[in-house]
Amino acid sequence: MDRLLQDLRHAARALRNAPGFTILAVIALAIGVGANSAIFSLVNAVLLRPLPVEGLDRLHVVRVDVPLLDLYGAPLAPPEVLELAEREDAFEAVTGYLVGDRTLTGHGELQRVGVAMTLGDFAGVFRLRPRLGRFYRPEQSLDGTHRVAVVSHGLWQQLSGGDPGFVGRTLELNGESYEVVGVMPPAMRFPRGVQVWVPFALPQEERFNRNRWVMTAVVRTRPGVGEAQLAAHLAAEARRWNDEYHGGGDVKVLRSTPFVQDLAGPLRTVLLVLLGAVGFVLLLAAANVASLQLVRAVARSKELAVRAALGAGRGRLARQLLAESALLALLGGMAGLWLGSLALAVVARWQPAQQMNLTDVPLDGAVLAFTAFTALLAALASGLVPALRAARVDPQRALRESGHSASAGRSRHRLLRAGSVLQVALALVLLLGSGLMVRTLSRLLAADPGFDPRNVHTARVSIPVQVYDTPERRLAFFDALLERARALPGVEHAALIQALPFSGMNDSSPFAIIGRPTQEGDPARHAEARVVSADYFRTMGIPVLAGRVFDDTERPGTPRVVVIDRTFAEQYFPGEDPIGKQIASGWTSMEPATIIGVVGSVDHDEVADAPKAVAYYPFRHAAHYTTHALALRSAQSIGGITNPLRAILAELDPNVPLYDVQTMEGRIERSLGPRRLAMLALAGFAALAVVLAALGIYGVMRYTTGQRTHEIGIRIAIGAQRGDVVRLVLRQGMTIVAAGLGIGLAAALVLTRTMRAVLFGVGPHDPLTFIVATALLAGVALIAIWLPARRATRVDPITALRVE
Numbered sequence: 001m002d003r004l005l006q007d008l009r010h011a012a013r014a015l016r017n018a019p020g021f022t023i024l025a026v027i028a029l030a031i032g033v034g035a036n037s038a039i040f041s042l043v044n045a046v047l048l049r050p051l052p053v054e055g056l057d058r059l060h061v062v063r064v065d066v067p068l069l070d071l072y073g074a075p076l077a078p079p080e081v082l083e084l085a086e087r088e089d090a091f092e093a094v095t096g097y098l099v100g101d102r103t104l105t106g107h108g109e110l111q112r113v114g115v116a117m118t119l120g121d122f123a124g125v126f127r128l129r130p131r132l133g134r135f136y137r138p139e140q141s142l143d144g145t146h147r148v149a150v151v152s153h154g155l156w157q158q159l160s161g162g163d164p165g166f167v168g169r170t171l172e173l174n175g176e177s178y179e180v181v182g183v184m185p186p187a188m189r190f191p192r193g194v195q196v197w198v199p200f201a202l203p204q205e206e207r208f209n210r211n212r213w214v215m216t217a218v219v220r221t222r223p224g225v226g227e228a229q230l231a232a233h234l235a236a237e238a239r240r241w242n243d244e245y246h247g248g249g250d251v252k253v254l255r256s257t258p259f260v261q262d263l264a265g266p267l268r269t270v271l272l273v274l275l276g277a278v279g280f281v282l283l284l285a286a287a288n289v290a291s292l293q294l295v296r297a298v299a300r301s302k303e304l305a306v307r308a309a310l311g312a313g314r315g316r317l318a319r320q321l322l323a324e325s326a327l328l329a330l331l332g333g334m335a336g337l338w339l340g341s342l343a344l345a346v347v348a349r350w351q352p353a354q355q356m357n358l359t360d361v362p363l364d365g366a367v368l369a370f371t372a373f374t375a376l377l378a379a380l381a382s383g384l385v386p387a388l389r390a391a392r393v394d395p396q397r398a399l400r401e402s403g404h405s406a407s408a409g410r411s412r413h414r415l416l417r418a419g420s421v422l423q424v425a426l427a428l429v430l431l432l433g434s435g436l437m438v439r440t441l442s443r444l445l446a447a448d449p450g451f452d453p454r455n456v457h458t459a460r461v462s463i464p465v466q467v468y469d470t471p472e473r474r475l476a477f478f479d480a481l482l483e484r485a486r487a488l489p490g491v492e493h494a495a496l497i498q499a500l501p502f503s504g505m506n507d508s509s510p511f512a513i514i515g516r517p518t519q520e521g522d523p524a525r526h527a528e529a530r531v532v533s534a535d536y537f538r539t540m541g542i543p544v545l546a547g548r549v550f551d552d553t554e555r556p557g558t559p560r561v562v563v564i565d566r567t568f569a570e571q572y573f574p575g576e577d578p579i580g581k582q583i584a585s586g587w588t589s590m591e592p593a594t595i596i597g598v599v600g601s602v603d604h605d606e607v608a609d610a611p612k613a614v615a616y617y618p619f620r621h622a623a624h625y626t627t628h629a630l631a632l633r634s635a636q637s638i639g640g641i642t643n644p645l646r647a648i649l650a651e652l653d654p655n656v657p658l659y660d661v662q663t664m665e666g667r668i669e670r671s672l673g674p675r676r677l678a679m680l681a682l683a684g685f686a687a688l689a690v691v692l693a694a695l696g697i698y699g700v701m702r703y704t705t706g707q708r709t710h711e712i713g714i715r716i717a718i719g720a721q722r723g724d725v726v727r728l729v730l731r732q733g734m735t736i737v738a739a740g741l742g743i744g745l746a747a748a749l750v751l752t753r754t755m756r757a758v759l760f761g762v763g764p765h766d767p768l769t770f771i772v773a774t775a776l777l778a779g780v781a782l783i784a785i786w787l788p789a790r791r792a793t794r795v796d797p798i799t800a801l802r803v804e
Contacts (some may be wrong), residue, residue: 014324022328024695025289029332029378031688032285034339035278037371039681041344043271044366046264052187053126055220058092059259062217064238064252071253071508076217077210078119078202080686083237084217085120090233093124096215099191100198102223103462105658106613107159112462112659114193115173117200119777125353126190132156133182141199142207148199149178153186156193161384171196175655190263192516210245211222218259269757273352274681277430281685284426286378288696289328291419326376334374336374340371344685371441416700417736420693424740425684425747427693427779432748433555435769436759437679443761444672449501450611452541453585453664455633458500459639461649462627462659464773471623473554477652478619478628482533484648490636495536496628501604502667503629509587511615514592515574527568528604528612531586531622537563537599539633540664546596548580554618560593561618568613583615593617606671613766630662638663664676678758689778693740698784701733724790733785741774 015022053059062084063073081096096119104113122128123135131153140146149171149788151159153750160166170177175579200215221230234254261268271477307782324460461481468474480498485494490609499505510526512518518525530788534550536542549563562583569578582592632639646658660668762769 001532004332010320010323012327013500015327015701021292022331024333025292025328026331028288028292028424028692028695029328029375030335030339031692032278032282032378033333033336033371033375035281035336035382035685035688036374037273037337037340037367037497038343039278040272040370041367042347043275044370046267046271049366050260050263051126051190052185056260057222057258058221058225059125060219060256061259061262062219062234062256064254066252068251069508069510071167071526073510075213076215077212078200078215079207079210079214080241081119081217082207083241084219087233087237088584090221090225091219092232093121093220094221095120095122095125096200096217097191098123098214099194101462101659102196103464103655104171104173105175105655106172110655110657112460113155113173113195114133114191115196115198116191117198118196119200119202119215122197125218126188128188129185130182131185132164133180133198135182136199138662141202147176147178148197149173149180150182150184150197151180152184152188152195156183174462175466201711204421215613219256224728252458266758267677270678273433273678273755273758274685276751277433277682277685280426280430281689282374282378284423284689284692287419287422287426289378291416291423291696291700293325297415301467307764312738319697324687329375329378332378333371336375337368337371337454340367349686386804420697420700420736421740421743423693423696424737424777424781425744427689428744428773429748429751430682430686430689431773431777432744432752432769433755434679434682435773436752436755436762436764436766437675437682439762439766439769440759441672441675444607446673447603447607449607449668449762450600451501453668455635456540456664457632457634457638458629458660458662458664458667459642459645459658460627461656462657463653467653467655468626474626475556475620475623477656480652481630481648483496485632485645485650486535488632488634488641488644488648490640491537491632491634493535493633495631496533497536498625498628498629499604499617500629500631500664500667501540501602502664502671504605505713506604507587509615511583512590514582514584525572525660527564527615530614530616531614531619531625531628533619536631537618539631540602541633542602543600545598545600546577549597550616550618552618554784555620556623558590558621560621561596562593563597563599563616564595564609565599565601565614565616567611568615569598585615629660675758675760690777693777694780694784697733697737697781698787700736701729701755702788726786729789730782732783733789734782737778737781737785741778745770745774 049056062076064076064080065072066074076096078096078292081094098117100115100117101112102115104111119138119141121138124138128135130150133150135148135150136148140148151166151171154163156166167180167182169180171180172178173196225233234256238250238252238254240246241336244692246252381584404588449659461478463474463477468477480796482494482496485491499507508531509529513525532550534552534554537544537549545566547563550561554561556702565577572578573581578598581595583595584590599616600612603609604612604614619625630645632641642658642661647657649656651770702771748770749765756764
C-alpha cells in the first residue's frame with residue numbers, strides 16, 4: 001500500500017508537470033468515456049431495465065396474426081386474453097390493456113389524462129407494490145360496474161400534494177366517479193403517458209365477442225418456460241381457437257415478443273448501432289492517448305533511465321506509468337460522466353420516440369459502474385503498451401543518447417504509425433455511418449407523405465358520452481365547433497378526422513365488394529378506415545384523383561357513400577373505374593356504400609412507408625364517435641390558433657378540453673425521432689472521431705518530423721527547397737492516412753450492413769456517401785500533416801547541425 005500511494009503521488013506530480021499532455025489526454029478520455037456513458041444510460045433505460053420490475057425476462061407481449069386478412073401483430077379480443085390466463089401450465093399471470101384518455105374534472109382547470117384500462121392480473125404480471133393503498137383485483141373487470149382507479153405517483157403529487165389521505169377519494173373522469181384505491185410507485189411509468197389505471201369494463205354480453213381486437217396482451221411465464229416452450233403453448237392455444245371458433249385451419253396465429261424488445265420498438269436497433277459506434281469512439285480515444293504517451297516516453301527516457309540505474313525494476317517502472325494512466329482514467333472518467341449527463345440532457349429536450357420516456361434517464365449505479373469500467377479499460381488500453389516499452393529501457397544507451405536528437409527507433413515509430421492508421425480507420429467508419437444517417441433523414445424529410453403538412457395545425461377534442469348521449473347531440477356539437485373554427489381569422493379550411501396521420505391510431509376493417517364475392521382460398525379484403533368531415537381533403541392538401549369527395553349533403557338518413565384512396569383502387573379495382581361500385585363493412589353496418597371518389601394515398605404511420613388501402617367515411621354517418629381530431633389550415637402560428645380554439649370550446653361546453661395540440665409538421669418530425677437520434681449521435685461521434693484522428697496524426701507527425709530535424713537540416717543545407725521538405729513530410733503522412741482509409745473502407749463495407757434496418761432511400765454501401773466521407777477525412781488529415789510540414793521548412797540548417 002505504501003508503494004501504491006508513493007506511485008500515485010509521483011504520478012500526480014508527473015502529470016502536473018506536463019499540463020499540455022495531461023489536458024489533451026483527459027479530453028480524449030472524457031470524450032470516449034462520456035459518449036459510452038450516455039449511450040449505455042439509454043441502453044440501460046430502454047433495453048436492460050426499462051421498468052423496476054423483477055423478472056423482466058419472463059414478460060412477453062402476445063399478438064395475433066390473421067393471414068387471411070393480411071393482418072400481422074394485431075391486438076387480442078378481451079375473451080382471448082381471459083382464455084390465455086386459463087393456461088396456468090404456461091403462465092403465472094396474464095393481463096391485457098387498452099390505452100386511451102379521459103377528461104379529469106373537479107381539480108381546478110380541465111385536463112386530459114392518459115388512462116390504461118386493464119383486464120386480468122395487471123398487478124401480478126408487473127409485480128406491482130403500490131406506493132399507497134392497493135391495486136384493484138382482476139375480477140373487478142368482469143361485470144363492468146366497478147369504478148375504482150389507481151393513480152400515478154405524479155398525478156397524486158399534483159392533485160393532493162402527496163396527501164396519504166388521497167386514497168379513498170373520488171376522481172371525475174368523463175363525468176364518471178372513480179374511487180381511488182391506490183397510488184403507483186414513482187418508477188412505474190407503463191404504459192407511457194398513463195396517469196390513471198382502471199378496470200376494463202367487460203359486461204356479460206361482451207364476454208364472447210371475439211371480434212373486438214383492442215387489447216395488448218402481456219404474459220408472465222412460469223419459471224423454466226423458455227422461448228421454445230412458450231411458442232409451443234401459444235401454437236396449441238391458437239389451434240384450439242381455430243378449431244373451436246373458426247372452423248379449423250390457420251385462421252389465427254399467436255406469436256410473442258419479449259416485453260423489453262416490444263417496448264423499445266425501433267429504438268432497439270438504433271441503440272444497438274450506437275452502442276457499437278461508441279465502442280469505436282472509446283477505442284479511438286485510447287489509441288490517441290497511447291500515441292501521446294509513446295511520444296512523451298521519449299522525452300522521459302533520461303528520467304526512466306536514471307530510475308533504472310538507481311535500482312528500479314521493470315515492474316516498478318511499469319507500475320509507475322500505469323499509476324499515471326489510472327489517474328488519467330479517474331480524471332477522464334469524471335469529466336466523461338459530466339459530458340454524458342450533458343448528452344442525456346440534450347436527448348431529454350426532444351423526445352426521440354413516442355413509446356419510451358427518455359426525459360429523465362438516470363445515471364444510476366449500473367451507469368456509474370459502467371463508466372468506471374470504461375475509464376479503466378481506456379486507461380489500460382492506452383497505457384499498457386507504453387508502460388511495458390518504457391519498462392524495458394536500457395539505462396546506458398538512454399543516458400548515452402540523452403543529449404542527442406537521435407530517433408527513438410524504428411519500433412516506436414511503427415507503433416505510432418500503427419496507432420495513427422487505427423485512428424483514421426475508426427474515424428472513417430464513424431463518418432460513413434453518420435453520412436448514411438444524414439442521407440436517410442434528408443430523404444425522409446424530402447419524401448412526399450401524400451399531403452401538404454405546411455401550415456396545418458391539429459388538436460384533439462373529446463366530449464363526454466354521458467352528456468352527448470345521442471347522435472344528434474354529438475353531431476350538433478362538432479358541427480358548431482367546425483363552423484366557429486372556420487370563422488377564425490386567418491383560417492382557410494377546417495375539418496375533423498377520427499384518426500390523424502402520424503397519430504399512432506389505426507383501425508383496419510374487413511369489407512366486401514358488392515357483386516364480387518371472394519373465391520375460396522382468397523385472402524379476405526380489408527382496409528384502414530378513416531372517418532372525416534367534408535373539408536378534410538382540402539384542409540390536408542390531399543389531391544382528388546377521380547369523382548368527388550364529401551359535402552354537406554352527407555347527413556344521417558342519406559345513402560351511404562365512401563371515398564377510397566389510390567392504393568385501395570389499385571389493389572381491389574385494378575384496371576377499372578371504381579366510381580359507382582359498392583362496398584360493405586362494419587363501418588356502414590354492412591349496408592352497401594357507394595364509392596364516389598378516389599384520392600391520393602397518404603402515409604399514416606411513417607414517412608414513405610408502404611402504402612395501405614384506406615377507405616374514408618363521412619363523419620355524419622359515424623356519429624357514435626365522441627373524439628375527433630381538429631385540423632386547421634392557417635398561416636398563423638400554433639399559439640395564435642390555440643387560444644381562440646380554447647375560447648370556442650369554453651363557450652360551447654366548459655367541460656370539454658382541447659389537447660394534443662401540434663402542427664402536422666411536428667407530428668411527422670416526431671415520427672422520425674429514432675432515426676434523428678441515430679443521425680445526431682453518429683454525427684457527434686463522427687465529429688469527435690475526426691477531431692481525435694486529426695489531433696493524433698498532427699501529434700505523431702510533429703513528433704516524427706522533430707526527430708528528423710538533423711536530416712531535414714542537412715537536406716536544406718545541400719540545396720533542398722522548402723517545397724521538397726513539405727512534399728517529403730506530406731508523403732510520409734499521407735502514406736499513413738491512405739493505409740487507414742483503406743482499412744476503414746474495408747471495415748465499413750462489413751459494418752454498415754448492420755444499419756440496413758434504419759436506412760431509407762440509401763443503401764449501406766452508398767457510393768456518394770463513401771466518396772464524400774473519404775474525401776472529407778483525407779482533407780482534414782492533409783491539414784493535420786501540412787502544419788508540421790510547414791513548421792519543418794523553417795528549420796535553420798546551421799542551428800540544427802550545431803545542436804546535433
